[in-house]
Amino acid sequence: MSIKNLKKRIKSKKAKVGVIGLGYVGLPLALSFAKKGFNVIGIDIDKDRIEQLKKRVSYITDVSNAELKSTLNGRNFKATTDASFIKKLDAVIICVPTPLGKNREPDISYIREAVTKVRDNIRKGQIVVLESTTYPGTTREILLPVLQSTGLKEGRDFYLAFSPERIDPGNEVYKTENTPKIIGGISAKSTAVAKVLYDQVIDEVIPVTSASAAEMVKLLENTFRIVNIALVNEITVLCDKLGLDIWEIIDSAKSKPYGYMPFYPGPGCGGHCIPVDPLYLSWKAKEHGFETKFINLASSVNELMPQYTIDKLERILAKQKKTLNKAKILVLGVAYKKDVKDLRESPAIDVIKILQAQNAKISYHDSFFPFLKISGINLKRSPFTKAFLRSQDCVVITAAHSSLDYRFLIDNAKVILDTRGILRKIVNTKSRKLKGKIITL
Ligand SMILES: NC(=O)c1ccc[n+]([C@@H]2O[C@H](COP(=O)([O-])OP(=O)(O)OC[C@H]3O[C@@H](n4cnc5c(N)ncnc54)[C@H](O)[C@@H]3O)[C@@H](O)[C@H]2O)c1
Numbered sequence: 001m002s003i004k005n006l007k008k009r010i011k012s013k014k015a016k017v018g019v020i021g022l023g024y025v026g027l028p029l030a031l032s033f034a035k036k037g038f039n040v041i042g043i044d045i046d047k048d049r050i051e052q053l054k055k056r057v058s059y060i061t062d063v064s065n066a067e068l069k070s071t072l073n074g075r076n077f078k079a080t081t082d083a084s085f086i087k088k089l090d091a092v093i094i095c096v097p098t099p100l101g102k103n104r105e106p107d108i109s110y111i112r113e114a115v116t117k118v119r120d121n122i123r124k125g126q127i128v129v130l131e132s133t134t135y136p137g138t139t140r141e142i143l144l145p146v147l148q149s150t151g152l153k154e155g156r157d158f159y160l161a162f163s164p165e166r167i168d169p170g171n172e173v174y175k176t177e178n179t180p181k182i183i184g185g186i187s188a189k190s191t192a193v194a195k196v197l198y199d200q201v202i203d204e205v206i207p208v209t210s211a212s213a214a215e216m217v218k219l220l221e222n223t224f225r226i227v228n229i230a231l232v233n234e235i236t237v238l239c240d241k242l243g244l245d246i247w248e249i250i251d252s253a254k255s256k257p258y259g260y261m262p263f264y265p266g267p268g269c270g271g272h273c274i275p276v277d278p279l280y281l282s283w284k285a286k287e288h289g290f291e292t293k294f295i296n297l298a299s300s301v302n303e304l305m306p307q308y309t310i311d312k313l314e315r316i317l318a319k320q321k322k323t324l325n326k327a328k329i330l331v332l333g334v335a336y337k338k339d340v341k342d343l344r345e346s347p348a349i350d351v352i353k354i355l356q357a358q359n360a361k362i363s364y365h366d367s368f369f370p371f372l373k374i375s376g377i378n379l380k381r382s383p384f385t386k387a388f389l390r391s392q393d394c395v396v397i398t399a400a401h402s403s404l405d406y407r408f409l410i411d412n413a414k415v416i417l418d419t420r421g422i423l424r425k426i427v428n429t430k431s432r433k434l435k436g437k438i439i440t441l
Contacts, residue, residue: 001125015090026095086121139211155187164218184214230298268347270336306350333399348398
């Protein structure tokens with residue numbers, strides 16, 4: 001198929017679009033194409049996820065069952081584990097995980113596996129796009145040779161581009177469609193086809209000069225975040241020593257209409273992206289004999305925050321003449337951030353692990369997780385009731401889900417360590433009535 005025909009098929013929505021990896025990134029993207037009338041094939045190695053999709057049951061917090069039903073019923077959407085469907089596609093978008101390996105090095109094995117499947121099923125006239133976050137050079141150095149090993153040539157027989165996913169799970173305003181999308185092709189022809197493809201579903205598509213530039217854009221964004229989170233975490237520890245309230249300081253600093261952007265402290269820095277992606281960049285930098293000092297420093301500052309949270313908790317308990325090993329602690333919110341059903345790199349897990357090592361009587365509550373079986377932790381969710389809250393020596397808020405009744409918590413908990421600054425949005429935490437009851441980081 002000529003490039004002209006491929007573009008025409010995409011513009012007329014006759015193109016078949018496939019998404020490999022139907023997770024937090026891939027599923028919403030597949031739904032966006034389905035909503036616009038494309039024939040969509042979703043491919044995942046996880047049989048359970050495919051079965052759930054067939055039953056229109058969502059496993060992603062940002063996608064409700066109702067949305068899944070209304071988007072997919074009556075539309076042309078197929079969910080399958082069978083990679084041979086790649087042959088039928090015009091566009092193949094890869095959204096597989098990019099975690100860290102044992103030595104905190106990039107683990108691109110999922111990308112390699114997915115691109116091997118594309119290679120085995122590639123045909124002339126397809127566009128392949130990688131969306132997984134990765135180090136600059138992956139598309140050119142890893143995907144291109146594998147796909148060209150078929151004898152097909154990029155820019156002539158098939159098209160290859162990188163487009164970073166920028167989804168922010170739990171964000172009510174910015175979704176796949178209204179978040180501007182960066183694209184960079186291996187060749188100018190690939191950039192042009194990728195632009196036409198994403199123009200169909202995304203409000204604003206921004207081409208850059210290469211796939212590597214597009215890969216770097218994403219890593220700059222996430223490095224910016226890890227560094228700023230680390231900065232505010234460090235200032236938080238300092239403010240504590242100076243007897244200052246970091247939340248008041250941030251609120252005041254953000255009144256400046258330019259030159260400042262607020263970031264907030266927390267019990268650590270979690271999620272699949274922020275603590276992980278910048279390490280892909282520092283790994284690549286090392287290959288070039290370059291040290292990414294900011295990334296390394298930011299990672300180590302953020303890694304101190306779970307222990308800092310425990311230190312603060314110990315001080316609270318000391319006021320009750322208690323020690324950790326005799327204390328009953330309720331950890332509230334175990335997801336890595338509010339309103340997501342995602343435990344990846346969650347700082348709450350680190351907090352629980354330290355507490356367990358100190359023999360504290362640990363319990364947790366999180367509306368998303370009835371059980372917590374991870375990293376040697378094996379707990380059943382505790383109730384969020386008056387009696388249970390009253391029985392705890394301290395409640396530590398580690399993820400502030402919006403659905404929780406925080407007034408009920410304030411009314412019934414003995415002492416609360418609020419690492420997310422949620423309670424100050426609800427009550428005057430400095431009021432005489434609440435003195436000593438609500439402690440922030
Ligand atoms: N979650 C986020 O907030 C977010 C935001 C921006 C970018 N990203 C990036 O997007 C990528 C995907 O992240 P995610 O959060 O959607 O991951 P995820 O774990 O939620 O989903 C990945 C899916 O890929 C499937 N998979 C793995 N190998 C496969 C293969 N060979 N063939 C088919 N399916 C396969 C898994 O079964 C899983 O369902 C990562 O690189 C991540 O860094 C994630």
